[in-house]
């Protein structure tokens with residue numbers, strides 16, 4: 001009854017906006033039901049946004065597909081804060097992503113920003129080169145061991161690899177080395193089995209890293225949109241739904257993997273090993289003075305870096321290869337750019353000092369992030385109590401507001417022919433200005449992604465390496481990707497035939 005009364009009282013003055021579903025105007029359950037199945041909801045929602053630039057997604061929530069809203073909601077000067085979702089999904093301690101308080105976040109960000117600066121990343125290039133080299137060793141072995149069979153067309157066939165899985169193993173290994181100086185051996189074993197341990201000293205066991213990351217996302221994403229219902233839904237679904245229960249267990253495995261990794265790294269630190277990684281930035285300031293952070297906070301930061309730092313980049317890598325294979329003329333252009341570099345053929349991984357200047361390579365990656373942003377949904381922010389102006393409208397205080405990257409990247413006034421994969425659009429004079437204002441795969445402002453330099457380092461090195469060395473083709477020529485949208489838009493498996501180039 002309160003929902004109905006509030007609908008007619010309309011304290012946020014939102015009745016003027018069309019509702020995503022009729023239920024959304026009355027209760028957050030409406031949005032929860034809309035996203036529950038985990039299909040590609042940002043695409044569904046975009047179909048509506050093409051007609052309505054502002055949509056009501058809850059009793060006090062709006063989604064904007066108006067480009068002016070990006071700066072108002074996420075820009076450096078925004079008065080908006082992170083929304084209730086972040087506190088709800090927080091673990092035992094706030095981390096850099098879910099910390100809501102401005103002062104707390106600024107302090108956390110300052111601590112890590114040195115580690116994420118571009119000049120430091122170049123120091124860690126060797127860690128990424130090592131992972132590229134080890135992935136190439138596996139792909140070479142797979143190609144060399146394969147006994148080709150004749151196809152119906154009379155050609156020799158080639159082995160099949162799961163590009164999605166191998167690139168995900170690559171990104172987990174890369175971030176484990178960058179963050180914790182830890183070698184996991186995933187690229188040798190071809191699996192993501194890793195030790196995990198409870199905080200109560202129970203024996204160590206093994207868990208699957210990637211399933212565990214996805215488990216924690218699958219638990220929270222469907223239910224975190226209802227502040228009132230979150231805890232109840234979690235309990236009820238855990239009781240009634242075996243699949244949900246399994247995801248909760250996997251999420252728990254992820255916490256235990258992080259506990260294991262952080263403990264091992266802490267012990268190395270206490271033994272006086274001098275290692276060059278993020279963990280050191282959590283232990284000491286730039287002058288080497290100990291910070292003495294609460295161990296729960298250290299674990300929370302390790303958790304988010306291992307999660308955000310591996311999954312998003314793996315998604316982006318799969319999407320970039322998919323887009324190139326669907327657009328062979330763009331792949332040919334990329335190869336042409338890389339071949340012009342005249343890098344000796346026995347150099348497996350081209351140096352970052354060279355590939356970072358490859359404009360077409362960067363354009364391919366950006367265009368892929370535009371078409372398929374790994375976080376396509378509207379990132380939740382909330383207006384200050386006094387209200388705020390967004391895209392030229394006055395929005396009442398404590399309203400949840402967001403701009404879905406999926407829709408922003410499809411504004412035809414900024415990105416003509418938005419469904420077309422056209423890296424060339426990033427090579428025009430105007431590209432710099434629209435990329436700064438309207439290209440938001442990493443969000444923007446003070447809460448924008450701190451790891452973007454790392455993802456470009458990884459993606460540029462790996463894609464340049466693989467495109468130079470191998471030919472890829474869809475194992476199923478009619479392949480169409482399957483997507484599961486949680487916080488991240490997760491592509492399903494992508495099987496590719498792989499051949500060594502001459």
Ligand code: HEM
Pocket residue numbers: 096097109175304305308309310312313316373374375379440441442443446447448449450451452454455
């Ligand atoms: C293609 C790859 C990536 C994409 C698309 C991406 C996207 C994003 C987005 C959209 C946000 C804002 C989240 C929000 O407001 O809730 C974010 C924040 C963040 N990302 Fe990334 N990210 C990527 C790679 C990385 C990597 C490699 C790391 C770590 C090494 C990382 C670490 C973080 C952290 C710690 C934050 C929180 C920043 C803050 O609030 O101060 N990300 N990322």
